[in-house]
Amino acid sequence: MTPDQPVQTRHAASAGGDETDDYVQLSDIRKTFSKGRVLACDDVNLDIGQSDFVVLLGPSGCGKTTTLRMIAGLETPDSGSITIDGEDVTGLKPRDRNLAYVFQNITLYPHMTVRKNIRFGLDMKTDLSADEKRERVEHAAGLLGLSELLDRKPKALSGGQQQRVSLGRAMVMEPDAFLLDEPFSALDAKLRDQMRVEVKKLQRELDTAMIFVTHDQEEAMTLGDKIVIMDGGHIQQVGSAYEIYNEPTNQFVAEFIGSPSANMVEATVVETDSGLVVENEWFSLPLTGDDPSLTGGETVTVGFRPEYLELDVADGQFELDVTVIEPHGKDDAVYLASGDTEFTAITEQGTITDESETLSVRVAPENVWLFDHEGQRLR
Structure with a gap:
């Protein structure tokens, strides 16, 4: 399989939510770096439903994080378009897209309590009343099991609790979609397993699209309604965990998915x-x-x-x-x-x-x- 060969870049997957698979759309996306000498993504076409949990999976350098950053507006594609709920957002700045981005590294303000960390975005970007902000923060804290920790500082929390605070800060903004870039990579194995379950339950509760980047196939297979396999900047296959395991489109997918390998x-x-x-x-x-x-x-x-x-x-x-x-x-x-x-x-x-x-x-x-x-x- 040559890395520059696109395979099934548009694939109607049977997995996913009840909403139509065109809430977030990537059409003919191409992205290069170093004045065009380094190809990051090419011919990327992907439809994401409003209730989908989508996982971008592939080896390092395959283009998955670049794809996520283009959806967020942190990178601009060389060509192609990105639409969210029918609106072309390709040229919009990140602050003008109603999206929540949870980074790989936990970024909390150490001098603020959990309550203030979760409320931070509401204070900066909204004109909600104090009561509305309090209701959103307490509702998110309740869903994430943080209600008893709202007055603690980050240093008094475990790694898993800190990552839940990051999720809570994103949740209160009521985004059109959540973007998560390997958010559990810094956690130990037991905490990663716990957080996978919690995030899956949370996504079902919120009924909001989540787009999750990982290189861990076990994480992808357990989380994703729809798994997007990438390699060499191209989408190789899109499907449910069962589809990509049992019916791989090409040899790369067959060998990449499954442990031990095929x-x-x-x-x-x-x-x-x-x-x-x-x-x-x-x-x-x-x-x-x-x-x-x-x-x-x-x-x-x-x-x-x-x-x-x-x-x-x-x-x-x-x-x-x-x-x-x-x-x-x-x-x-x-x-x-x-x-x-x-x-x-x-x-x-x-x-x-x-x-x-x-x-x-x-x-x-x-x-x-x-x-x-x-x-x-x-x-």
Whole structure:
């Protein structure tokens, strides 16, 4: 998969809220830096519903944070347009967009109480009465479990509580959408898990679009109604957690999503009297149904999830040597090899116990994907 190749930059995902998927729209967005020498985003098209929880996911440098900053108005696209609720906001300054941005680093005023930190934006940007401000602050604090902490200073709060204060400061502004840039990265694992649940509940309660940036696929899969996979500045696929896991559009998505990563091995398409098969030194898999995109002699990449590699079976297709057994709670990740080629399987805990064992293994044809030489999904 070449990094400059856009794939399915507009995709109607079935996941998401009941509102139409055009509340926030990015159309043909392109952004470069260093006088055009560095491409950050290109051909980005994305529709976000008013009630969607959207997660931008991808490796470092893929363009996800730049995309979020363009929605916020912190960066201006070289071309393309951004609309919110039908209004073109492409050229508007951040203060003129009714959006709330929660940054990666927690930014609270240490000399102010929680109450004053949450109320800060209301004091600066609104002419609400004191009673209206108090009602908004107390309502947000109640939703976030901060009611008993309103008179404390930030130094008396845990990291998770401080991040909730940041969310509260955004909530009271009643924005059209929340933009969150890796807001849990500074928290420990337990707090991150707690905050994911809290933010998911909060989004459901507020019924407001949230656009969340992360490089953590577990975070993305647990939070997002709609997950946007990015690489090389392009959107690779948009879909629910189940869609991107089970039906990846291309080889990049197949390998990026899932831990351990999907197995990938090269094979050749061969014509036989009974139809096409893909074969290599390990297996020969029949291809069911007619597929005009495949021809005899073509080289393809065969991909399959570790859970579909069956181990220690009587009707095995090939043999692999066990190299490492890695406990993963109720399951084990079993790493295997044939010469220099490595495979990974997921099995029930304790099924395979001998790291020097040679196993007979198989993979069912219906559980494999095929990709062409550019990494595009064939079937």
